[in-house]
Amino acid sequence: MGEDNEFSITWNEVPKIFLPEGKSSFKNEKCSICEASLEENMFLVEKAFWQDSLIFKHELIFEYFICADCAQNFNEQVSEESKLKLDAFRKKNFNSLYRQKLKDYNNHDIGKWLKYCEITKEKISTVEEYNIVGQFIGDIMLYDELPMAISIDGLMQIEKLYSNKTRDIIDDFMNSLPPDVRAKIKDKGRIFF
Numbered sequence: 381m382g383e384d385n386e387f388s389i390t391w392n393e394v395p396k397i398f399l400p401e402g403k404s405s406f407k408n409e410k411c412s413i414c415e416a417s418l419e420e421n422m423f424l425v426e427k428a429f430w431q432d433s434l435i436f437k438h439e440l441i442f443e444y445f446i447c448a449d450c451a452q453n454f455n456e457q458v459s460e461e462s463k464l465k466l467d468a469f470r471k472k473n474f475n476s477l478y479r480q481k482l483k484d485y486n487n488h489d490i491g492k493w494l495k496y497c498e499i500t501k502e503k504i505s506t507v508e509e510y511n512i513v514g515q516f517i518g519d520i521m522l523y524d525e526l527p528m529a530i531s532i533d534g535l536m537q538i539e540k541l542y543s544n545k546t547r548d549i550i551d552d553f554m555n556s557l558p559p560d561v562r563a564k565i566k567d568k569g570r571i572f573f
């Protein structure tokens with residue numbers, strides 16, 4: 381896959397860590413909210429992992445897929461107050477210089493993109509729990525604002541920014557996910573999206 385100069389977004393095949401559990405492509409997968417086909421659509425993937433590096437254990441907590449329409453729907457509902465807070469937080473805390481360097485060099489080494497927590501800058505290999513988020517079209521990954529990794533501590537910092545209204549919207553969003561995914565998020569894990 382080549383780069384797309386017009387939009388300065390680069391493309392590549394899906395790194396294994398983003399693929400649906402036990403599958404080799406997104407073929408036949410559906411949006412976890414509206415069940416629209418993901419084929420030839422833009423969509424987001426979020427996954428949460430638990431790991432214990434001492435005993436070399438690395439397990440998926442949950443994964444879900446969101447089509448562009450559902451993602452937009454969600455974004456439109458988020459309160460202005462939360463959006464402003466998130467923007468300010470992103471400018472202050474996100475590791476954008478590192479990300480820009482990877483983009484400048486067209487680096488598609490997923491290990492580098494997901495090496496550090498975007499917020500706390502912890503090495504992801506050293507944290508017990510973390511989430512990854514990526515953006516795709518079919519079986520192609522976009523390297524731009526995403527992919528990124530966020531540790532559990534980073535996720536908790538973001539949660540603190542949300543207004544009550546945004547918290548309710550996130551709850552509604554979680555309630556529209558399939559029951560098995562929802563149970564895993566509630567039991568262990570948090571969502572970034």
Ligand SMILES: [Zn+2]
Pocket residue numbers: 411412413414415416446447448449450451
């Ligand atoms: Zn959808």
